[in-house]
Amino acid sequence: MTRIALQALRKEYAGQVAILDLTLEIADGEFFTLLGPSGCGKTTLLRMIAGFNSIEAGTISFDGTVINDRPASERNIGMVFQNYALFPQMTAAKNVGFGLQTRKIARAEAERRVAEALESVRMGHLKDRLPGQMSGGQQQRVALARALVIQPALLLMDEPLSNLDAKLRVEMRDTIRQAQRDAGITTVYVTHDQEEAMAVSDRIAVMNLGVVQQVGTPAEIYRRPANRFVAEFIGKTNLLERDLVRQDGRALIDLGNGQIIDVTDMINPSASGRVQVSVRPEAVKAASTGLAAEVVDETFLGSHSQVRAQLVSGDIVEFLEFSQRSVLWQRGEKVFLHVDTNLLTFFDAASGMSIMAGAAV
Amino acid sequence: MKIGGKPVDGWTSIALLLTGGYLFMVVWPLVTVLLASVTNGEGFSLDGFATFFSSRLYYGTLLNSLLVTICVTVLAFVIAFPLAYFMTLFRIPGTRTIQVLILASMMSPPFIGAYSWILMLGNNGLITRWFKDVGLEVPSIYGFTGIVLVLTLQLVPLIFTYLMGAWRTIDVSLLEAAESMGMTGWRRALKVIMPLLLPTILGGSLLVFVRAFADFGTPMLIGQGFRTIPVLIYSSFVGEVSVDRSFAAAVAVIVIAVTLGVFLVQKFIVDRRTFSMTAMRPIEPSPLAGWKGWGVYAYVYGFLVLALAPLVVVVVSSFRNTLYGQFVDGFSFRNYLTAQRDIIRYITNTFSIGLTALVLLVIVAVLVSYLTVRRKGALTGALDTMTMVPYVVPGLIIGIALITAFSQPPLVLTGTFAVMVLALAIRRLPYSVRSTTALMYQFSPSIEEAAVSLGASKFRTLVQVIVPALAPGIVSGAVLSWVTIITELSTTLFLYNTSTQTLSLGIYAQVIRGQLGTAAALSTILLILTMLSLFLLLRLSGGSREIRL
Ligand SMILES: Nc1ncnc2c1ncn2[C@@H]1O[C@H](COP(=O)(O)OP(=O)(O)OP(=O)(O)O)[C@@H](O)[C@H]1O
Ligand SMILES: [Mg+2]
Numbered sequence: 001m002t003r004i005a006l007q008a009l010r011k012e013y014a015g016q017v018a019i020l021d022l023t024l025e026i027a028d029g030e031f032f033t034l035l036g037p038s039g040c041g042k043t044t045l046l047r048m049i050a051g052f053n054s055i056e057a058g059t060i061s062f063d064g065t066v067i068n069d070r071p072a073s074e075r076n077i078g079m080v081f082q083n084y085a086l087f088p089q090m091t092a093a094k095n096v097g098f099g100l101q102t103r104k105i106a107r108a109e110a111e112r113r114v115a116e117a118l119e120s121v122r123m124g125h126l127k128d129r130l131p132g133q134m135s136g137g138q139q140q141r142v143a144l145a146r147a148l149v150i151q152p153a154l155l156l157m158d159e160p161l162s163n164l165d166a167k168l169r170v171e172m173r174d175t176i177r178q179a180q181r182d183a184g185i186t187t188v189y190v191t192h193d194q195e196e197a198m199a200v201s202d203r204i205a206v207m208n209l210g211v212v213q214q215v216g217t218p219a220e221i222y223r224r225p226a227n228r229f230v231a232e233f234i235g236k237t238n239l240l241e242r243d244l245v246r247q248d249g250r251a252l253i254d255l256g257n258g259q260i261i262d263v264t265d266m267i268n269p270s271a272s273g274r275v276q277v278s279v280r281p282e283a284v285k286a287a288s289t290g291l292a293a294e295v296v297d298e299t300f301l302g303s304h305s306q307v308r309a310q311l312v313s314g315d316i317v318e319f320l321e322f323s324q325r326s327v328l329w330q331r332g333e334k335v336f337l338h339v340d341t342n343l344l345t346f347f348d349a350a351s352g353m354s355i356m357a358g359a360a361v
Numbered sequence: 362m363k364i365g366g367k368p369v370d371g372w373t374s375i376a377l378l379l380t381g382g383y384l385f386m387v388v389w390p391l392v393t394v395l396l397a398s399v400t401n402g403e404g405f406s407l408d409g410f411a412t413f414f415s416s417r418l419y420y421g422t423l424l425n426s427l428l429v430t431i432c433v434t435v436l437a438f439v440i441a442f443p444l445a446y447f448m449t450l451f452r453i454p455g456t457r458t459i460q461v462l463i464l465a466s467m468m469s470p471p472f473i474g475a476y477s478w479i480l481m482l483g484n485n486g487l488i489t490r491w492f493k494d495v496g497l498e499v500p501s502i503y504g505f506t507g508i509v510l511v512l513t514l515q516l517v518p519l520i521f522t523y524l525m526g527a528w529r530t531i532d533v534s535l536l537e538a539a540e541s542m543g544m545t546g547w548r549r550a551l552k553v554i555m556p557l558l559l560p561t562i563l564g565g566s567l568l569v570f571v572r573a574f575a576d577f578g579t580p581m582l583i584g585q586g587f588r589t590i591p592v593l594i595y596s597s598f599v600g601e602v603s604v605d606r607s608f609a610a611a612v613a614v615i616v617i618a619v620t621l622g623v624f625l626v627q628k629f630i631v632d633r634r635t636f637s638m639t640a641m642r643p644i645e646p647s648p649l650a651g652w653k654g655w656g657v658y659a660y661v662y663g664f665l666v667l668a669l670a671p672l673v674v675v676v677v678s679s680f681r682n683t684l685y686g687q688f689v690d691g692f693s694f695r696n697y698l699t700a701q702r703d704i705i706r707y708i709t710n711t712f713s714i715g716l717t718a719l720v721l722l723v724i725v726a727v728l729v730s731y732l733t734v735r736r737k738g739a740l741t742g743a744l745d746t747m748t749m750v751p752y753v754v755p756g757l758i759i760g761i762a763l764i765t766a767f768s769q770p771p772l773v774l775t776g777t778f779a780v781m782v783l784a785l786a787i788r789r790l791p792y793s794v795r796s797t798t799a800l801m802y803q804f805s806p807s808i809e810e811a812a813v814s815l816g817a818s819k820f821r822t823l824v825q826v827i828v829p830a831l832a833p834g835i836v837s838g839a840v841l842s843w844v845t846i847i848t849e850l851s852t853t854l855f856l857y858n859t860s861t862q863t864l865s866l867g868i869y870a871q872v873i874r875g876q877l878g879t880a881a882a883l884s885t886i887l888l889i890l891t892m893l894s895l896f897l898l899l900r901l902s903g904g905s906r907e908i909r910l
Contacts (some may be wrong), residue, residue: 050809050810050814052813072810072813072814073813073814073816073817073818073819075813075814075815076816076817077814078809078814079811081807081810081811081816082807083805083807085805085807085808085810085811086808086811087808087812087826087830088808088812088830089828089829089830089832092507098812098817098825099815099816102815102817103816143811146811148779148814150815150816156814206828320513334803
């Protein structure tokens with residue numbers, strides 16, 4: 001069981017900075033996810049922790065011990081790779097047993113642990129299959145068992161589910177979460193799928209361009225994004241740029257056609273000027289009064305439909321409509337939108353940083 | 362420990378060791394040849410080169426060689442292209458067998474081909490005599506015609522194998538697209554397919570060029586008055602021509618320069634036009650009917666007969682009775698029985714020397730390819746380039762280089778077991794390194810990282826994970842290397858003595874001595890060994906028809 005601390009970590013590829021002075025703490029037994037767009041440095045960071053990438057500056061420590069110079073083979077890390085990386089010439093059982101063999105675990109005990117590990121991912125019946133004879137999901141299960149069986153100090157997974165189909169992805173992520181909970185192993189998980197990150201993580205670090213944008217629980221990140229990048233990357237949102245007006249000690253924002261909201265208690269006392277209001281789709285409902293808008297289109301998606309409407313200000317707002325009308329709205333139809341003020345977040349228009357009360361400025 | 366940001370570990374030492382070994386065993390001997398070519402007893406002199414270019418007797422051999430090589434390269438391609446085209450596009454009865462037989466003829470040693478054509482069409486040959494009996498003269502097989510005939514038949518299969526590999530990467534949709542634009546048949550083959558195959562064609566042609574240019578056995582046996590440059594090197598080195606060693610060295614340097622030039626030109630062209638293709642849907646052969654079908658069959662089977670005839674003739678001849686080395690009427694096992702003791706010695710040597718060379722070769726090839734693929738750096742890059750050196754150096758010259766460098770104390774290797782092993786391993790190394798490197802590249806680095814993260818050391822990972830996973834490819838490559846090692850003649854020609862004489866050297870010696878019966882018996886044994894290896898290779902590569910050269 002391990003606590004991980006990354007201190008001012010930096011990685012350069014031929015002078016090009018890939019990870020910039022990154023500091024993070026991961027708690028013992030935590031399921032921690034690195035989330036971010038392609039090329040933001042997730043894999044790079046994970047491989048630095050694993051010991052496969054050089055470290056240009058800063059330290060990585062496990063339980064307070066700096067391990068920068070410890071070779072990968074001695075870090076006691078279980079890794080699960082995107083392409084499974086099973087040894088092609090070894091059966092499932094041999095693959096899982098490999099790490100025990102290098103640790104010189106006695107034969108009988110090793111066999112017992114291999115059987116247990118394969119059983120825990122429901123692969124016991126296929127223990128004599130070669131990787132070439134297994135489906136992608138089965139290979140990924142074996143890879144997971146192989147990483148867990150060595151009782152690693154830390155489990156690292158780099159987009160382990162991205163080669164699987166949508167249905168299997170959901171099933172496997174539950175398997176992974178379950179296995180991780182049972183073993184209580186500190187886990188760093190990499191994905192660019194925000195839904196997956198939300199579903200499995202205790203905490204998430206949202207990264208962009210080699211810099212951590214925000215660290216928090218899924219709910220914190222979704223509800224209180226630290227900046228515009230996070231708000232847009234996690235879930236969908238509509239950004240409305242408006243003026244923040246101070247009047248009689250109150251902070252007011254005019255959303256349009258007379259809909260003035262009082263945000264005094266929500267934002268930093270010092271904030272003013274141009275702001276961006278982040279309106280999540282679920283904060284908007286069609287109503288009999290409110291913001292006047294004109295429907296652009298409505299897409300039927302089964303349990304609900306997705307509506308895009310244009311405000312008088314010209315902004316397009318997207319929201320979800322759950323009423324099961326038999327006829328969809330047509331382009332140009334007039335609607336009124338009610339906005340739930342409690343679900344809004346606010347950013348400084350220039351810097352893109354959150355101006356919510358309590359947010360770091 | 363770190364030096365310049367890179368971790369220094371066991372691999373660096375291995376890379377240094379290999380580089381050192383290579384510098385000492387390969388580069389240094391070649392440098393001695395180079396030095397010998399520009400010095401005489403006293404100091405710097407270009408006398409060797411001057412002598413070469415002063416007499417038609419000498420520089421003529423270069424022209425002869427170039428003439429032969431260009432003819433062979435062009436002919437081999439012209440014959441092989443339709444062969445591969447037919448075999449890919451049309452369903453020909455016995456396709457699998459045909460491919461195996463073509464492979465078999467490719468793997469048989471060229472000097473056996475030369476020897477066999479002499480048995481058929483030589484002054485006293487079978488066919489020559491039949492024709493004489495009915496009062497007809499057949500054109501002489503000796504000289505230019507014979508060399509070109511033998512080498513072409515030998516090398517068509519090589520280019521054919523390359524082309525078949527390339528055809529398999531072409532997707533049917535490409536052919537269909539061309540057809541939908543109104544291009545079919547030969548026009549399509551030339552306009553659409555040829556450019557796609559060009560890198561392969563050039564690569565294969567280079568190999569044909571290098572082999573034909575460097576071949577010593579064929580012109581030596583069948584060339585007679587028509588001398589090519591390897592024959593000149595041989596005779597000047599053994600002192601038949603009354604000039605000093607700096608002359609032989611100068612000729613060797615000229616040969617290397619020509620081969621290197623051709624190699625660089627080919628590389629320059631190929632690097633510019635490599636396409637990466639994989640066929641989602643490879644071409645399915647279609648059935649043939651009518652006169653077109655018969656034409657195609659006649660072409661394919663005709664080539665097969667021509668390519669295999671020499672082998673059949675040698676095998677049959679080995680059972681003919683002989684008198685003072687010449688064939689006479691009647692059949693028996695006498696050739697085998699009388700030469701029994703020699704045969705056993707040759708076979709023992711072939712196996713002991715060949716297998717030792719093979720083991721050395723495979724180990725070095727695996728290490729070098731691992732280093733160049735996974736440990737990219739200046740040192741490993743240099744190592745990779747160095748291992749390619751023997752690719753452009755004909756075997757005869759490798760032999761000369763080794764004796765020039767290692768025939769004086771403190772290190773006298775001439776005539777030893779070690780020098781035979783060394784020479785054979787060096788000769789084959791470029792091919793082995795290349796094929797193993799291709800295997801390494803296909804091997805995902807994350808599998809290696811998985812092993813390391815599970816606690817295995819880099820070395821353990823190589824031995825327990827990478828090599829076993831690549832084993833099928835490595836073993837197939839080793840079998841191919843084995844075949845080239847047992848059929849190698851020119852590299853070891855200067856290096857052997859009676860206690861290290863192998864089968865192929867034995868055949869050469871017997872032919873030169875006029876012991877045709879013994880030579881046929883030995884050739885038959887060598888052919889059987891080759892065919893067994895081929896059989897093993899096909900078993901190993903199982904269903905996959907791809908064979909790496
Ligand atoms: N070996 C390398 N050499 C040079 N640059 C590299 C190397 N590996 C990664 N990079 C660069 O570093 C940056 C981060 O790459 P990284 O692979 O960590 O991204 P990622 O977040 O894992 O992306 P993805 O989601 O696409 O896997 C990218 O700009 C990439 O081009
Ligand atoms: Mg990645």
